[in-house]
Amino acid sequence: MTATDERSHHAHQDEFQATIDADQRIEPRDWMPEAYRKTLIRQIAQHAHSEIIGMQPEGNWISRAPSLRRKAILLAKVQDEAGHGMYLYAAAETLGVDREELTEKLISAKQKYSSIFNYPTLTYADVGVIGWLVDGAAICNQVPLCRCSYGPYARAMVRICKEESFHQRQGYELLLAMVNGTREQKAMVQESVNRWWWPSLMMFGPADGDSPNTQQSMAWNIKRHTNDELRQRFVDMTVPQAEVLGVTLPDPDLRWNEERQAHDFGEPDWSEFKAVITGAGPANAQRLEHRRRAHENGAWVREAAQAYADKQVSA
Amino acid sequence: MNDHVHDLDHDVTNAYQSLSETTAHDDPRWAFGTGFEDGLSLGEAEISAPVPDGVDAADLAAYCQMLGDDALIYSQRLSEWVANAPELEEEVALANTALDLLGQARVLLSRAGHVEGRGRDEDALAYLRDQAGFRNVALAEQSDELDFGRCIARLLIFSTWRLALLHRLLGSADPLIAAVAGKGVKELTYHRDYAARWALRLGDGTDESHRRMQAGLDWAWPYVEELFRTSDEERRLVAAGVAVDPAETRAEFDAVLAQVLEQATLVRPAVAPAGTIGGRSGRQGVHTERLGYVLAEMQSVAREHPGATW
Numbered sequence: 301m302t303a304t305d306e307r308s309h310h311a312h313q314d315e316f317q318a319t320i321d322a323d324q325r326i327e328p329r330d331w332m333p334e335a336y337r338k339t340l341i342r343q344i345a346q347h348a349h350s351e352i353i354g355m356q357p358e359g360n361w362i363s364r365a366p367s368l369r370r371k372a373i374l375l376a377k378v379q380d381e382a383g384h385g386m387y388l389y390a391a392a393e394t395l396g397v398d399r400e401e402l403t404e405k406l407i408s409a410k411q412k413y414s415s416i417f418n419y420p421t422l423t424y425a426d427v428g429v430i431g432w433l434v435d436g437a438a439i440c441n442q443v444p445l446c447r448c449s450y451g452p453y454a455r456a457m458v459r460i461c462k463e464e465s466f467h468q469r470q471g472y473e474l475l476l477a478m479v480n481g482t483r484e485q486k487a488m489v490q491e492s493v494n495r496w497w498w499p500s501l502m503m504f505g506p507a508d509g510d511s512p513n514t515q516q517s518m519a520w521n522i523k524r525h526t527n528d529e530l531r532q533r534f535v536d537m538t539v540p541q542a543e544v545l546g547v548t549l550p551d552p553d554l555r556w557n558e559e560r561q562a563h564d565f566g567e568p569d570w571s572e573f574k575a576v577i578t579g580a581g582p583a584n585a586q587r588l589e590h591r592r593r594a595h596e597n598g599a600w601v602r603e604a605a606q607a608y609a610d611k612q613v614s615a
Numbered sequence: 616m617n618d619h620v621h622d623l624d625h626d627v628t629n630a631y632q633s634l635s636e637t638t639a640h641d642d643p644r645w646a647f648g649t650g651f652e653d654g655l656s657l658g659e660a661e662i663s664a665p666v667p668d669g670v671d672a673a674d675l676a677a678y679c680q681m682l683g684d685d686a687l688i689y690s691q692r693l694s695e696w697v698a699n700a701p702e703l704e705e706e707v708a709l710a711n712t713a714l715d716l717l718g719q720a721r722v723l724l725s726r727a728g729h730v731e732g733r734g735r736d737e738d739a740l741a742y743l744r745d746q747a748g749f750r751n752v753a754l755a756e757q758s759d760e761l762d763f764g765r766c767i768a769r770l771l772i773f774s775t776w777r778l779a780l781l782h783r784l785l786g787s788a789d790p791l792i793a794a795v796a797g798k799g800v801k802e803l804t805y806h807r808d809y810a811a812r813w814a815l816r817l818g819d820g821t822d823e824s825h826r827r828m829q830a831g832l833d834w835a836w837p838y839v840e841e842l843f844r845t846s847d848e849e850r851r852l853v854a855a856g857v858a859v860d861p862a863e864t865r866a867e868f869d870a871v872l873a874q875v876l877e878q879a880t881l882v883r884p885a886v887a888p889a890g891t892i893g894g895r896s897g898r899q900g901v902h903t904e905r906l907g908y909v910l911a912e913m914q915s916v917a918r919e920h921p922g923a924t925w
Binding site: 399609 | 687691694695697698699700701702703704706707710711713714717718720721724737738741742761763815816817819820821823824827912913915916917920922923924925
């Protein structure tokens with residue numbers, strides 16, 4: 301690096317830091333540290349992949365939705381997720397990667413997606429519980445991202461969060477209908493909550509002491525709260541909602557702590573979490589195989605679209 | 616740190632908007648994308664409108680089932696593409712098409728149930744009828760086996776045909792059918808345009824896509840003739856100003872297909888049409904082997920829980 305380069309590098313660095321310190325937005329044409337760019341690409345891609353993989357567990361019930369109204373709601377929801385994937389890939393593209401490249405990384409397991417989608421959906425109650433707990437946890441994670449320092453990501457998140465909170469309400473409304481229905485329906489809801497509760501808590505990531513990237517992400521205003529802060533908030537919000545539903549959250553240590561003005565709760569099984577994020581969850585192989593197959597089956601279609609477009613240009 | 620906690624409270628309060636207070640069915644976005652708000656409100660007045668003068672209620676109920684079942688069963692097939700489409704844009708477009716058709720099916724089946732007067736609603740008709748009670752055409756129930764060439768071929772055929780029907784139903788003497796046509800014409804115009812654009816890309820894309828698009832047409836073509844066969848109910852309802860004679864839409868269908876196929880360098884298949892059984896086919900409840908599987912899957916949860924509300 302020459303002396304001039306070095307001076308300009310420092311000037312860029314100072315300008316970037318000043319923008320961050322003033323809690324303002326970094327835009328695609330602004331200079332940014334390589335590590336900031338890489339962190340964002342990784343996080344936005346992971347988020348986009350989660351939307352796309354998340355279509356599978358919910359899409360699993362579209363054909364069997366037990367009323368036409370529920371079918372329409374679920375189909376619209378899964379369609380929204382494809383839309384979210386599109387905005388997020390577009391946000392990632394402003395950082396100099398393209399969708400095709402990111403898709404290749406997803407199907408070759410070089411980039412991750414949310415651990416939660418490696419669990420199977422086994423009953424129709426899972427559709428409601430995913431809306432309530434999984435979308436609820438996602439909202440806790442994502443609402444602060446609407447103020448993230450990277451402009452395109454923050455703007456994509458505003459739209460996504462609106463739709464996610466709408467999905468969460470739909471999920472909760474399904475559960476309310478079910479717990480007020482037959483005994484079998486109510487039991488189905490409880491059984492589903494039993495399966496999804498701990499995986500939902502794991503969505504916030506490892507405990508703060510085991511989350512090495514958190515401090516840097518917070519310094520860059522990408523992340524605004526620690527994993528444990530968000531997890532606590534999620535539990536505190538969810539407990540009264542569970543009471544309204546009349547379901548029990550499967551944690552014997554869950555109780556109100558008057559002194560902390562917050563709920564105490566048990567520790568998720570971190571060995572299960574570790575297995576799921578390293579590829580050994582209940583449905584990892586199935587999810588990736590499905591995505592890979594769909595992508596490969598579509599290759600001839602994408603090639604045809606390209607060939608047709610090329611002919612129009614040359615004609 | 617305190618700032619963080621404060622921000623978090625603020626963020627989360629906004630996002631949740633007190634969940635348990637917002638469970639009423641009055642939000643127009645509950646079934647965002649279906650158009651008919653929460654499914655049915657646009658058609659509420661029309662669904663319960665009196666049967667037009669001089670119209671046989673059983674014929675009208677049957678006709679609403681025909682139009683509704685075509686939309687429902689085809690929507691069910693299209694939604695198999697969810698998480699299987701070649702590109703995200705196609706995920707969105709195909710799901711949207713399935714949603715539009717599902718929206719049409721819901722009001723048409725509601726109208727059928729109302730007119731019939733036996734207390735059946737859209738769900739009783741969708742989930743509790745057996746195969747022989749369904750009146751959809753065979754084209755709707757086939758499995759495209761997630762072959763995009765077949766998918767586009769069927770969508771092109773179905774949307775061209777249904778758009779021609781709905782155009783002519785804008786002036787139907789039945790207010791619900793006229794309302795469905797009013798909304799449906801816009802939807803089907805988009806579906807047909809989408810299918811035609813893909814037929815061009817595939818037909819005039821690569822050698823492989825040309826071959827597969829042509830194979831898709833060959834696959835769907837045996838079920839084309841049925842689309843233009845007039846049932847007795849339709850014949851009587853044409854006279855009463857409620858229905859359109861599907862045979863009348865054949866010329867328009869042929870002209871549109873000829874134009875698209877020519878531009879796409881494809882040829883009109885020369886394959887024999889699927890025959891009838893004693894003159895009966897989908898409109899009379901006589902189906903192909905495929906429908907049984909569609910219904911077994913679609914109805915499974917609903918039938919497992921008799922008396923449940925969802």
